[in-house]
Amino acid sequence: MPAPETASALPLDHLALRGEDDAEALVLREGPLTYKALRTRVARLAGWLAREVPEKGARVATWAAKGELTCLMPLAAARAGLVHVPINPLLKRAQVAHILADSGALLLIGTPARLAGLEPGDVPSVCRLMAEQEALEAAGEADLALPSSSANPDDLAAILYTSGSTGRPKGVMLSHANMWLGAESVAGYLGVTPQDRVLGVMPLSFDYGQNQLLSTWYAGACVVPLDYLVPRDVMKAVDRHGITSLGAVPPLWVQLCEVDWPEAIAAKLRRLTNTGGALTVDLVKRMRSLFPQARLFAMYGLTEAFRSTYLDPALIDTHPTSMGKEIPHAEILVIDDAGQVAADNVEGELVHSGPLVAHGYWQDAERTAERFKPAPMASRYGGMAVWSGDRVRRDADGLLYFVGRRDAMIKSAGNRISPQEVEDAALATGLVAEAVALGIPDARLGHAVHLVVRAAPGVATEHAEAELPKRLARDLPNFMQPRVLHWRAAMPIGPNGKIDRTGLFQEISA
Incomplete structure (x- = not known):
């Protein structure tokens, strides 16, 4: 059995240090930020957060559309020694109330309209509310810049809330190492370079959206966050910002393939990524026809492990329904009903081991024990593994194929x-x-x-x-x-x- 690859992580906020000073890191509605400006704003936001919430490990939540706050908070909260809880801006007050109570957040920063929709009893007494712009202005004026942190990479950095098959959303605990190594892994196998411009259409409260942001910065590239209304907005953004990399989920890809893409705009895209559901054979054909020059990456991921598999784009035409193979820093085993590694083409449960495995569900020992269990004996990593509940099979070439879900999600x-x-x-x-x-x-x-x-x-x-x-x-x-x-x-x-x-x-x- 080969030894596990060596995985070395840094505190998450060090991602801001990777790009060249004058290279664009983030394009906001107000204009672009260079990596030098990104570093300054992260440092100031982190310093202000540390003053406002001095308790190390405390949770701070954001509930806002894509913008400076939601993009910088993952790094700023980490630098301040806090745990970021990004809340999906589409959620309504009942779901937000649950997340605030469950996480024990001490501060919620959001857009005024969203905060105004909360009712008495929705916000725990220990949680303060602050408008997004007020927080950004206060951070800019405070001039309390914090230097890069020396946090233990195993410390908690974020809690991402995801729906379970039963009951209320549960919080997946992600460490600095989980998120750093996830960014390193994805940037590596996608081949992201400092010349890339990545369009961020996925919600930043999702693991896919978070990873897209962080892997772009790991590579020293530029991310352009976009809240779109119609698919044509995505096409316009690709043209306006010179986008080279676009990631989406299958329903959006269906809609994008129905848009009339001028050949010159389609040709700007060099990389397409998909997760959140399987691509159909017909959809793969349409995407390959519309964007023939782009490499298409089919991916599979778990919030509990950030990302798990990808298919080599060279195989997408011949194996359009495959999930591919494990990504760097991951080990994927198929375990049959007898608890053994399944033979080729025999259905089993997908089990993910390695340093991308999350630290369980926040304050939920029962559900943690159901999903996070000791790795199978055959694992080269050992330790805890995510037993996904997803049924898959592996063919003789090592390619994985999705069979179905064990739960009713x-x-x-x-x-x-x-x-x-x-x-x-x-x-x-x-x-x-x-x-x-x-x-x-x-x-x-x-x-x-x-x-x-x-x-x-x-x-x-x-x-x-x-x-x-x-x-x-x-x-x-x-x-x-x-x-x-x-x-x-x-x-x-x-x-x-x-x-x-x-x-x-x-x-x-x-």
Whole structure:
């Protein structure tokens, strides 16, 4: 068995030190920042944070669109000895309230409109609120610049909240080393250079969005964050900023392939990356036809391990549905139901070992024990591993193929959605007595959320049908909204006495 590769990490904030002084590091709406300017602003924001929240290891949350705050906070919080909790700007008050309470955040910085939408009881008494611009101005005026940190790379640097198959979102604990080595690994296998300009369309609260930002800076390249309204905005940004690298999830790629790309703009792209769901054979053909000069990287990742596999672009035409092989700093084993390494083309569970494995779920020993377990005996790394719950197979050439998910997670438009969270929101309205959320295959979204419900006793069905969509629109973020509501007079019951979810899925997806 070969020995594990040597992995050496630095404190996360050292990423700001890698680019040339006069090279562009970040393009904001207000204009570009060079690496020299990036270093100055990170240092000042870190100094201000350390003054405002002096407790080392305390959590600070951000809830804002892409901009200076959300881009600089991962490095500034790390330099200040704090733990960053980025909150998806699409989430609504109920989800934000849970994250604030669960993380124990002492400070939430956000856009005024978002903060104004919070209600009494949503914000713990220990948590202060501050408007985004107010925080940036205070940091700029304070002149409390902190030098680069000497943090232990194993210290916690961030908590990324992700939906589980049941219940509320859980916080994945990532260390400086997790994020540094993830950036090093991805920048390396993608071949990112200081000449690259990377368009950041993924939310910075997602592991993919975070890694895209950090791997770009690891390579000394430039990132252009973009909150787009329509796919054409992405094409315009590629043209305007000379973008060479674009990453997205399959539903966005479907939309981008429907845009009329002038050949000169399409030719600017030299690298395409995909994760958050598998590419179809047809979509690969369309992408390769539209961007023939670009290398297409199909990738698979886990928030619990930041990134796991990629397919060599040279193989994308002949193996369009493969997840590829393990990335640097990762070890991927396929473990069969007997607990042994699966034979070629035999289905098993994907198990990820190595230094990219996260430190578990924040204050959740039970769910941590379910997913983070000792590595298989065959592991060259040993230690703790992420047992993904995803079923895969490995062919004789070592290429991995996705088979299915063990849990009921819904993956729609690149978002991981907890069925129970959608069901709980429906039941909380008092309009329905039973609710079942299902992910139904959808050509554009990957899976669309369908919600099967039965009206509560004493509630007129007509009233419930009219009011439930309004209540869900108020209580759930847009990406969790059911595409279709199915009303039933009675729910089907399986032999175990529980609602027959499998039967409902088969009926609706037929």
